[in-house]
Structure formats: structure tokens, C-alpha cells
Amino acid sequence: MNIGEIARRAGVSRSTVSYALSGRRSVSAETKQRIQAVIDEIGYRPNAAARALKEGRTRTLGLVIPPASLRLTDMQLGFVASVVEAAAHADLDVLLSPSGGDHDRSFERLISGRRVDGIILMEIRLEDERVTRLQQEALPFVTIGHTAHPQGTCWVDVDYAELVARSVHHLADLGHRSIALLNRSAELVAAGYGPAHRAQAGFAEAVVLRGLSGIELPCADDPAAGEEWFEQLRERHPEVTAVTTINEAALPGLQRGIERLNVAIPRELSIAGVAARHWAEGFRPQLTAADVPTLEMGAHAVELLLERIAAPTSAPRHLLLAPPISLRDSTGPARTN
Amino acid sequence: MNIGEIARRAGVSRSTVSYALSGRRSVSAETKQRIQAVIDEIGYRPNAAARALKEGRTRTLGLVIPPASLRLTDMQLGFVASVVEAAAHADLDVLLSPSGGDHDRSFERLISGRRVDGIILMEIRLEDERVTRLQQEALPFVTIGHTAHPQGTCWVDVDYAELVARSVHHLADLGHRSIALLNRSAELVAAGYGPAHRAQAGFAEAVVLRGLSGIELPCADDPAAGEEWFEQLRERHPEVTAVTTINEAALPGLQRGIERLNVAIPRELSIAGVAARHWAEGFRPQLTAADVPTLEMGAHAVELLLERIAAPTSAPRHLLLAPPISLRDSTGPARTN
DNA sequence: GACGAGATTCGAATCGGTTCGACTACGTAG
DNA sequence: CTACGTAGTCGAACCGATTCGAATCTCGTC
Numbered sequence: 126m127n128i129g130e131i132a133r134r135a136g137v138s139r140s141t142v143s144y145a146l147s148g149r150r151s152v153s154a155e156t157k158q159r160i161q162a163v164i165d166e167i168g169y170r171p172n173a174a175a176r177a178l179k180e181g182r183t184r185t186l187g188l189v190i191p192p193a194s195l196r197l198t199d200m201q202l203g204f205v206a207s208v209v210e211a212a213a214h215a216d217l218d219v220l221l222s223p224s225g226g227d228h229d230r231s232f233e234r235l236i237s238g239r240r241v242d243g244i245i246l247m248e249i250r251l252e253d254e255r256v257t258r259l260q261q262e263a264l265p266f267v268t269i270g271h272t273a274h275p276q277g278t279c280w281v282d283v284d285y286a287e288l289v290a291r292s293v294h295h296l297a298d299l300g301h302r303s304i305a306l307l308n309r310s311a312e313l314v315a316a317g318y319g320p321a322h323r324a325q326a327g328f329a330e331a332v333v334l335r336g337l338s339g340i341e342l343p344c345a346d347d348p349a350a351g352e353e354w355f356e357q358l359r360e361r362h363p364e365v366t367a368v369t370t371i372n373e374a375a376l377p378g379l380q381r382g383i384e385r386l387n388v389a390i391p392r393e394l395s396i397a398g399v400a401a402r403h404w405a406e407g408f409r410p411q412l413t414a415a416d417v418p419t420l421e422m423g424a425h426a427v428e429l430l431l432e433r434i435a436a437p438t439s440a441p442r443h444l445l446l447a448p449p450i451s452l453r454d455s456t457g458p459a460r461t462n
Numbered sequence: 463m464n465i466g467e468i469a470r471r472a473g474v475s476r477s478t479v480s481y482a483l484s485g486r487r488s489v490s491a492e493t494k495q496r497i498q499a500v501i502d503e504i505g506y507r508p509n510a511a512a513r514a515l516k517e518g519r520t521r522t523l524g525l526v527i528p529p530a531s532l533r534l535t536d537m538q539l540g541f542v543a544s545v546v547e548a549a550a551h552a553d554l555d556v557l558l559s560p561s562g563g564d565h566d567r568s569f570e571r572l573i574s575g576r577r578v579d580g581i582i583l584m585e586i587r588l589e590d591e592r593v594t595r596l597q598q599e600a601l602p603f604v605t606i607g608h609t610a611h612p613q614g615t616c617w618v619d620v621d622y623a624e625l626v627a628r629s630v631h632h633l634a635d636l637g638h639r640s641i642a643l644l645n646r647s648a649e650l651v652a653a654g655y656g657p658a659h660r661a662q663a664g665f666a667e668a669v670v671l672r673g674l675s676g677i678e679l680p681c682a683d684d685p686a687a688g689e690e691w692f693e694q695l696r697e698r699h700p701e702v703t704a705v706t707t708i709n710e711a712a713l714p715g716l717q718r719g720i721e722r723l724n725v726a727i728p729r730e731l732s733i734a735g736v737a738a739r740h741w742a743e744g745f746r747p748q749l750t751a752a753d754v755p756t757l758e759m760g761a762h763a764v765e766l767l768l769e770r771i772a773a774p775t776s777a778p779r780h781l782l783l784a785p786p787i788s789l790r791d792s793t794g795p796a797r798t799n
Numbered sequence: 800g801a802c803g804a805g806a807t808t809c810g811a812a813t814c815g816g817t818t819c820g821a822c823t824a825c826g827t828a829g
Numbered sequence: 830c831t832a833c834g835t836a837g838t839c840g841a842a843c844c845g846a847t848t849c850g851a852a853t854c855t856c857g858t859c
Binding site: 222 | 555
């Protein structure tokens with residue numbers, strides 16, 4: 126079942142088999158055919174480890190995901206799926222590594238054991254020591270999300286600041302004067318999670334620019350928290366006529382809260398946000414939102430990584446995506462008290 | 463950065479370094495310490511490909527997931543996460559392979575390139591050619607779910623037939639005489655998807671046993687379909703006083719339908735089911751359901767696979783899990799018209 | 800004082816591929 | 830007719846680890 130066996134059965138040397146397969150040197154049509162026949166018969170495929178050892182590359186990408194204990198969000202899942210698919214399309218395999226703790230054996234194995242040709246990092250923090258680690262190891266990598274100082278790194282991200290700002294402008298255009306931001310959890314904000322911070326910043330800036338009154342309230346990433354968040358909002362800030370959200374996981378709870386308190390959307394309250402299309406369309410009424418293109422992002426990340434692997438010293442590229450806001454049914458003119 | 467370099471700097475031979483690391487032969491304390499110092503200084507870790515080549519094992523498991531294009535359900539995601547975590551715990555890496563379509567280059571690479579020591583297969587069909595393929599390749603594997611003829615294979619599964627039957631009995635005990643089964647999608651049933659078939663079978667048997675009137679209606683795996691399903695149920699089968707479901711993804715839609723038609727749970731209608739705890743507790747009122755232990759299942763699958771790798775010829779074991787039904791707030795006595 | 804056991808170390812072979820240099824045969828240009 | 834380029838093939842070296850056999854040295858024992 127190894128290349129020597131193929132060579133023996135085809136009556137040629139091992140190198141000839143190798144050349145017949147790779148095409149790096151010419152092999153006579155007759156010989157090539159004989160070799161192919163033997164291969165088809167036995168169902169031979171070159172041993173990946175041996176090839177990796179000699180070639181110095183593994184044809185494998187590493188994907189660093191948040192640890193399983195934390196529930197992955199729908200969006201994160203979308204990334205994983207799209208990265209795996211894009212990699213498969215380029216005939217590459219994907220090695221998963223849960224990480225997020227500090228000194229991950231799995232993460233270390235991946236990089237210093239040379240198990241992968243490059244790495245895609247998810248869930249980047251504003252300050253992230255894994256990025257530093259990868260830079261010193263000189264292993265090509267791309268991050269989904271970016272650090273506070275992303276110069277010199279490759280990354281793909283959603284421009285949360287811009288998207289939240291746009292949704293604020295959209296709401297302001299509709300006459301809303303008092304808007305609430307349903308942000309991600311307080312823990313994430315405290316841990317320096319980029320999207321939460323940038324949403325905050327974009328919100329604050331747009332609110333000031335339009336002379337609005339804006340309040341920002343974090344909310345844990347789950348339905349129950351979303352429901353509670355909404356109750357508190359209605360109780361403490363009855364003047365708010367519009368909500369903008371980046372917290373997908375809280376949406377079902379928000380929905381429940383709305384129904385329980387019998388608030389009419391968008392007549393009494395408008396809602397805009399940033400969410401995967403899947404979530405936006407699942408909301409009732411359908412959510413006016415910037416649709417996060419998770420599938421494309423994974424594909425872009427793989428594309429950037431392949432570039433980087435091919436030319437490790439090239440100028441690092443990045444992509445900051447700001448998909449347009451899809452107008453659906455959850456936003457309308459502000460109620461005129 | 464290879465073992466030769468370590469040996470040179472420590473002034474010993476390469477084999478001594480290897481023995482110092484593996485402990486398979488004794489090495490003097492002094493030498494061991496010197497070698498360790500060099501290793502710590504350079505941050506050396508053995509090259510995974512070289513080790514795999516020589517040892518004949520890769521310390522990697524393959525996880526075959528449904529293709530990314532199909533959205534993974536929350537439960538499937540739970541498996542992936544738990545498998546990765548359990549593998550990491552055993553110092554193993556996990557290679558992902560999307561499969562299920564026909565053009566599975568990725569799947570073939572995995573098995574005939576000897577990239578993994580064993581494979582975990584998700585989303586098994588009653589007749590599944592991948593199982594056959596793995597058997598002929600003599601590669602250890604464990605399936606999550608089982609085929610129609612699971613003799614001789616290792617698997618972990620949820621006993622849908624039993625769980626659905628139990629929920630029917632529970633509802634019958636509460637006086638319900640007319641029960642509907644909210645099954646998975648018609649496509650899955652047609653494609654020979656085990657859980658859907660077994661739920662059907664368990665339902666039918668229990669209904670007959672208790673002399674009930676039971677109707678089984680498939681439903682696509684998404685919220686919108688769940689909502690529509692509920693409307694049709696109320697319209698066409700107003701006599702139904704209880705629903706049992708195995709379709710997690712339809713739950714949010716079911717919830718919306720219930721609220722829209724203003725049906726009181728459990729006063730007017732009882733609902734029981736099989737669902738991850740996360741979903742059951744997210745339902746309003748909280749769902750009486752058998753909690754599918756996704757995290758444990760992944761761990762069990764890895765455990766079985768490791769056994770199988772260690773002793774490929776041992777008698778294949780399997781686990782059929784039937785977690786107890788957690789009584790929550792969605793079931794109550796049948797309404798007495 | 801020789802001998803066997805065990806500790807410690809080294810050199811060489813091996814895993815299964817890829818690739819370089821060399822060799823043969825055959826045309827073709829000069 | 831000679832020189833040379835090229836297609837086709839082979840043998841050997843190499844990638845970076847593990848592991849076997851053998852060599853050396855140190856003791857304790859008879």
C-alpha cells in the first residue's frame with residue numbers, strides 16, 4: 126500500500142511512480158498508464174505524513190475556536206462551517222483547536238509541532254497574546270476580528286462601528302430621538318472584545334453627531350437575558366423609541382419580552398441591528414438589519430491565508446466588511462407621543 | 463529546531479534526546495537535565511509529521527460533519543464542540559471533514575491518506591455507504607447515530623423511539639387521548655434519517671399501546687416551518703390536546719404560533735419532547751422534555767473510539783442513551799372539553 | 800580476579816514519500 | 830560523423846523523528 130509496492134507491481138522504480146503522479150518530470154504514456162492501472166486497482170493514496178515530512182508543508186489549516194464549554198454563537202458556527210468548506214474547496218484539511226485559556230496545549234501543539242501551514246484565529250481580543258505568539262513563531266495567520274493594533278497582520282472583520290452608526294442614522298432619519306444599544310455581555314466588554322467595544326464607539330459617535338439621547342446597556346448572550354433587558358429598558362427608559370442591537374443570541378428573548386409586554390413593532394418601537402440574515406428573517410416582524418455575511422467571511426479568511434502562505438513576506442491585507450442595511454419590517458417613523 | 467539540533471547543543475546523540483523525552487530507556491539525571499535546558503531555551507517540540515511517519519499513528523481523530531451548506535443544528539454543534547474538547551483532553555487533535563454530498567475528496571483524503579487514527583461519523587443514515595467504506599478500509603470508527611444494521615459497529619445514539627414513547631405515556635397518563643408528533647423534515651424521513659424513523663416508530667407503538675389517536679406530521683427544521691405546522695395542526699386537527707416533538711429547530715416557530723393563536727400552555731395544550739436542555743429551558747413555559755446530553759455523547763464517542771483504536775478487534779460496544787424526562791411547565795392534565 | 804546485570808550512550812536502520820544527479824537512447828543540428 | 834539536447838528512467842540522499850543492537854562502564858558477587 127505504499128509507493129514502493131506500486132513501483133514493484135508496475136515494474137518501475139519508486140521515483141518514476143512519484144514523477145508519474147506529480148508530473149514534475151516526463152514519464153512515457155505507456156508507463157504512466159501501467160502505473161495508473163496499479164494505483165486504481167489497489168486504491169493507493171500517498172501517505173500524508175510522509176509527504177508532509179519531505180515537502181515541509183502539511184496541506185492543513187488550523188482553526189482556533191473558542192473553547193467548547195462556552196456555547197458558540199450561531200455566527201461563530203457559521204465561520205467554522207464556511208472556513209471548512211472553503212478549505213475543502215482548496216483541497217486542504219482543517220484542524221480544530223479550542224483555545225481561549227492562556228497556555229493551551231492544543232494551541233501549542235498546533236504551532237510548534239508544525240502540524241499546520243497556517244492558522245485562522247477566531248474571537249480575537251483587543252489585546253491578544255495568541256497573535257504575539259504566532260508572530261514570533263513566524264507562522265502565517267489570519268484573524269477573524271482584529272486587535273487594537275492590527276498593523277502588520279492579516280484580518281477579516283465586520284465594521285461594527287460603521288454598521289451600528291448607520292443603523293443609528295437610519296433611526297434618526299425616521300425621527301427617533303432616543304435610542305438604546307443592546308450590546309453584547311458586560312463580561313465581553315470587560316475582556317476587551319472588539320465588536321462590543323467598536324459597537325459602543327460607533328453608537329456613541331453617531332448619537333452625538335445627530336444630537337440624540339443614547340443609552341448603551343450590555344446584555345448577556347442568551348434569550349433569558351434578552352427578555353430581562355427589554356423589561357428593564359421599558360421600565361427605566363420609557364422615553365426610548367428605538368433599539369439597535371448587535372446581540373443575536375438575545376434576539377429570541379427580546380422577541381418574547383416584546384410580546385409579553387404587548388409592544389407593537391414598529392409602531393411603538395423600532396428595532397434595527399446587525400445580525401446574520403437567518404436571525405433577521407426569523408424575527409417577527411422581520412428585522413431591519415445589516416446582514417453579516419458569515420459564509421463569505423470564512424471564504425475570505427481562507428483566501429487571505431493562502432496568499433500569506435504563498436508569500437509570507439508580502440504586505441498584509443485586510444478586509445473590513447460593511448454590508449448594507451436590509452430594510453425589513455421592524456423600523457418605522459417614531460411615535461409622536 | 464529539530465532533534466538533531468537539540469542533540470548537538472546538549473552534546474549527545476539524537477537517540478539519547480529521544481529517549482530522554484519518551485523515557486523508554488534510562489538516561490542519567492544529569493544528561494536529562496542538560497537536554498531539558500536546551501529544549502526549554504529553544505522551545506522545541508517534535509515535528510508531528512516525522513513522528514506520525516515513524517510511529518504509524520497521527521494522534522489525530524477525524525470528525526465527519528454534514529456539509530456546511532446545510533445549517534448545522536444546535537445539537538450537532540454540541541457534538542462537534544464536545545468531541546473536540548474530549549479529544550483535546552486526551553491530547554489528540556481533530557480534523558474536520560464536511561461530507562454527505564457525493565464529491566467527498568475530503569473524506570477520501572482523510573481515510574486513504576492515513577491522516578487520522580480513527581473517525582467519528584455524524585448524521586448517519588439508515589443505509590450509509592460511508593460506514594461500508596470505513597469497514598473495508600479497516601479504519602477504527604464510531605458513529606453518532608446508528609444504521610439499520612448496526613451489528614459489528616461502534617456507536618452512540620439517543621434512543622428516540624424510547625424517549626418519544628415515554629413522552630406519549632406521560633401525556634396519556636395526564637389524560638390526553640389525541641396526540642400529535644412534530645417530527646423532523648419530510649426530506650430527512652425520505653432520506654432514511656434514523657432519528658426521524660425511530661421517533662415515528664416509537665410514537666406509533668406507544669399510541670397503539672395506549673389506545674390513543676395519534677397523528678404524525680413532519681416539519682422542516684426551521685422556525686418558519688414550525689409556526690406554519692402549528693397553524694395547520696389547529697386548523698385540521700382541533701381535537702389534539704398534546705404535542706410531542708423531536709424537532710428542536712422548529713421550537714421557536716412553534717412558540718410564535720402558540721402566542722399568535724393565543725393558546726394557553728399547558729391549560730389548553732400540553733407539549734413534551736426531546737431537546738437539549740438549553741432549548742427546553744428557553745421555551746416559555748419551560749418545556750417538559752428528555753434532555754439530550756450532547757456534551758456527554760461527544761465524550762462517549764471519543765472514549766469508544768480510543769478503545770477501538772487500542773484494540774481494533776475487540777467486540778464493538780455501543781451506547782443507547784435514554785435520559786429521563788425532566789418535568790417542567792409545558793405539560794398538564796388534558797382539557798375536559 | 801573474572802563475570803554477569805544493569806545503566807547509559809551511540810550509530811544505523813527505518814517509516815514513505817520527493818527530488819537531485821547520472822545514465823541510456825534517440826534525434827537532430829552543424 | 831560528431832556533438833548535443835531531451836525524453837525517460839533509476840539509484841541514492843533526504844525530511845525528522847523512533848527504536849534496535851551493540852558498545853562501554855560501573856557494580857556486586859562468587
